[in-house]
Amino acid sequence: MVNDLDQIFDSIAKKGVFKNKSILQSNYNPETIPHRSEQIKQIASILAPVLKGEKTSNLFLYGKTGTGKTLSIQFVKEELLRRFNQTLDFDLRIEYLNCKLRKVSDTEYRILAELIKKVGGEVPATGLPTESVYAKFIEIIDSKKQILILILDEIDQTVKKISDGFLYNLTRLNSELSKTQICIVGISNDLTFLDEIDPRVRSSLGEEEIVFPPYNALQLQDILSKRSEIAFNQGVLEDGVIAKCAAFAAREHGDARRALDLLRIAGELAERDNSSKVMLKHIDEANNKIEKDKILDVIKTEPKQFQIVLKSIIDLNERKKNDELIFTGDVYNYYQDLCPRYKVEVLTQRRVSDIIQEFDMLGIINVRVISKGRGGRMREIRLAISKNIIEKAKHIINETLN
DNA sequence: AGGTATTCACATGAAACTATTCTCTGAGTTAGG
DNA sequence: TAACTCAGAGAATAGTTTCATGTGAATACCTGT
Incomplete structure (x- = not known):
């Protein structure tokens, strides 16, 4: 009997092509990281002084997505924690924070709130002055002697949205701490990131830089x-x-x-x-x-107004004869007619202009600013997705708009 | 013909506004001693 | 008198609107030949 069952289970297990699918999932951490030993060594040698309780240089990692930045730093983090000697008179804390996660991103306040949560505090989602959130952060961290390494993944995303004043504050935090020392490890996908920020921040944040080639x-x-x-x-x-x-x-x-x-x-x-x-x-x-899947998922999660604008573009695209292009004005006019039909407020042209630009950034449409001389200056819009995706997209839009 | 100046239809930027969510504070209310 | 409730003041954010300014090139307008 047991053998029979074994057979059944075995046949199920054998049937698929996978032995262990999770290995291929993006949250899987392999025990070895091929072709990154050089970078890992560098990171380790820069961060090593924390084991003796010394502050290290701030570190900055560059590299496009999927080049192993996060994996490498996580690896070093684990190793450091493993090697850290608990009997010393200070504590070592390494906190990793991905600034791009939806609940975190966008604001200085939220990043701080998230950091506080990581170090064991609690902060309301809103209602407090940012100042006091800083104060709380400092209070928690400085309660005992420790070295804190803050790993901020994808900070370029955040700094683009807020100002770089946030980073400036962070780098200056050390001067307000008496017992604790902070080291910051920044991770960025954008290789030109440090060029665009305040020189003061750059010099203190980019003390050490490591590039991850593709x-x-x-x-x-x-x-x-x-x-x-x-x-x-x-x-x-x-x-x-x-x-x-x-x-x-x-x-x-x-x-x-x-x-x-x-x-x-x-x-x-x-x-x-x-x-x-x-x-x-x-x-x-x-x-x-x-x-x-990527595109459809984006469309699905987009708010109503965006969907109506997209519908305008899709409809106009179908209506036009070959090689006719769509321009901002066309889209806006059509959009204005569409709004009352779905009982939605008509947004200003200014706003729609931005929405169109956002679609371009999402890769759903391609956009080019052209000037038609006396005919004015506008965006030339074309859909960047294939026919069968458009059909599905239409379906999704109709569903949300009812 | 060659050179300026205009002009169109938006693009792009900055600031201000609105609605919503959430905290904090202190006045007023209540219940128990 | 301590505990509780509740309205109002402030903060922060997202999503806009308002106002102001910028732009590339086709076209209109000159200018001197």
Whole structure:
């Protein structure tokens, strides 16, 4: 009896192509990080003095998405904590904060609130002056002797929204602390980030900089094959699958995360096909699916006004004859007619202009500012998504607008 | 013909406004001693 | 008198609106040849 069950379970387990899918998920932390030993060594040597209770230089990590920045710093963090000697007369704290998370992003206040939460305090979501939140942060941190390393991931996003005064405040925090010392580790996707901020901040924040270059196709292949060995059952990958994944991702500035996503989704698609192998065509399908899901998800979460503007663009796009382009004015006029139909307030042209620009940033449309001489100056708009995605998008929009 | 000046239809920026959420404070109210 | 309630003052944020200024090039207008 037990054997029978075993057989059933085994056959289920064997049926899929995955041995352990979580290996390919982005939150998985591998125990080794290939092709990043150089950077890890650098980080470690810069941060090492904290083990003796000395303040280290502030550190700044650059690199595009999926180049292993977060992974590397997390790795060093764990190692430092492991090696830290508890018997010393000070404490070591390393806090990691991703500034881009929805609940955190956007404001100085929220980042501080989140930091306070991490170090064991509590702060209301709103209603307090920012000053007092700072005071509280200092109070908590300075309650005992310790060294605090703050890892701020993707700060470029935040600083772009708020001013760089926030960073300035942070770097100056040390002078208000008596027992505790703070080291800041900034992580940025934008390589030009430090150039755009206040020189005072730059000099104190960028004392040490480490650049993470993109992975090339060979390195990606290496990473992928290492992970796929434990993630997939043996022999389910068709020849060249890994190479193709790597090539796709290498084209997108060497994003390892994307490569892994691609591989995982290709595997899922293969399972759905009841295919016993992951084939090359699954990679292509996965690539399309990722793109599509991303865009549709963005559209779905966009507020009503945005959707109406997008609907205007889509409708106008269908209506036009080939090679006719859409301009801001057209969209706004059409949008104005559309609003009453859905019982929505008409926004100003100024605002719609911004909305159009935001769609451009999201990659849903392509936009170019052109001047038609006496005919004025406006944006030339074209949809950047394929026909079948447009159909789905229309469906989604109709649903939310009812 | 060649050079300025205008002009269109927006783009782009900054500031101000609005609604909403949440805290904090202190006056007024209540209930128990 | 201590505990409780509740309105009003402030803070912060998101999403706009208002006001002001900027822009590229087709077109209108000169100018001297």
